[in-house]
Structures are given as structure tokens and as C-alpha cells.
Amino acid sequence: MxxxxxxxxxxxxxxxxxxxxxxxxxxxTATLSGADHAKSRFAEDFPDEIATAVRLTADARTAFLNIGRRRIGIVHSIGDCFLTRIVTPRDVGVLTAEEGNTVSLRLADFTWKGGRFRFASATDAQGLLKALEPQSFGGEAA
CATH class of the missing domain: 1.20.5 (Single alpha-helices involved in coiled-coils or other helix-helix interfaces)
Structure with a gap:
């Protein structure tokens, strides 16, 4: 030949x-259809955790869920699947507010480093920043 x-x-x-x-x-690329979809997808991997609030990014590829005790659940699309994580302020290497409603998040986890997340509202972006900022008092975070 x-x-x-x-x-x-x-x-x-x-x-x-x-x-x-x-x-x-x-x-x-997988997307989340709303807060209920994010909660149900998170519950598949963490059935004992109850989400009290959900912050969905503007592109519907990532959701941040308040699950109590200063922990945040994350549902993030990678290709046609979803990655889920539970993070605390201790897991965050870099957390910054960027232009507009964007938050830059870098995690210490080597399997997923985080990224830049744009929200539809400044309230959601500020809520995530507040939830993951380190506490600066003497006791353990609640």
C-alpha cells in the first residue's frame, strides 16, 4: 500500500x-437546570448533607451549596459529568473578588484546583466570598 x-x-x-x-x-457540556438539580446531584454523592442555600453561576456549570458548619458543597460540570466536593475555608488557597460578579477560587486539592466563577448577581458572589473567608478569632470556626 x-x-x-x-x-x-x-x-x-x-x-x-x-x-x-x-x-x-x-x-x-453538562449544565445544571436550577437549584433543585444542583441539590439532587450533590445528594447523590453526599446523601447525609442538607443544602440550605444554592448559588448557581451564570453559565449554570457550577453550584455552591451552603451545608452548614462553615462548609460549602460544590457541584461543577466537567465534560458531560459532574464533580462534587465539600470545602471549608481551610481548603481555600486563594479567594478573590474580581471585576463584576466574578469570584476566583483556588483550592489546595490537587484533583481540582477551582477556577473563576461568574454569578448573575453580586449578592451571590459576595455570599460565596463571605462563606469561604477565613475566620480570624481564637476559637474553632462554627
Whole structure:
């Protein structure tokens, strides 16, 4: 078999594979349809935790859930799946308010470092900042 024919066959095979993955939903990005969806997805991994408030990002790819005792549950889409975490202020390496309603969050967790999250309202962005800011008093955080 000639080299140009082999190259053409390989290129066609790769193109067909990519098209098949795309057409079967392989390139789809998961989104949260609302607060109830975020709560139910979080409950799949953490059934004993009760979310009292949900802050959904503007792109509906991430939700931050208040679960008490200064802990925040996170539901974040990665591809067509969701990653869930529970974080406390101690888990946060960097937490900054950026322009508009955006919060930059860096975690000490090596499996997921965090990211930049834009909210629809400044209230949600400020609520997340307040929930994850370190406490500066002598006792243990409640």
C-alpha cells in the first residue's frame, strides 16, 4: 500500500471517529437546570448533607451549596459529568473578588484546583466570598 493512501485512510478514520463521538453527545457540556438539580446531584454523592442555600453561576456549570458548619458543597460540570466536593475555608488557597460578579477560587486539592466563577448577581458572589473567608478569632470556626 502506498504511503499517501495509508495517510488518507488514517485521516479519514480519525475524522469519522471524532464525528461519531460528537454526534453521540461526547462533546456535550453538562449544565445544571436550577437549584433543585444542583441539590439532587450533590445528594447523590453526599446523601447525609442538607443544602440550605444554592448559588448557581451564570453559565449554570457550577453550584455552591451552603451545608452548614462553615462548609460549602460544590457541584461543577466537567465534560458531560459532574464533580462534587465539600470545602471549608481551610481548603481555600486563594479567594478573590474580581471585576463584576466574578469570584476566583483556588483550592489546595490537587484533583481540582477551582477556577473563576461568574454569578448573575453580586449578592451571590459576595455570599460565596463571605462563606469561604477565613475566620480570624481564637476559637474553632462554627
Amino acid at each position: 502506498s504511503l499517501p493512501l495509508l495517510v488518507a485512510i488514517v485521516a479519514l478514520g480519525i475524522a469519522l471517529s471524532v464525528a461519531a463521538v460528537h454526534s453521540t453527545g461526547g462533546s456535550k
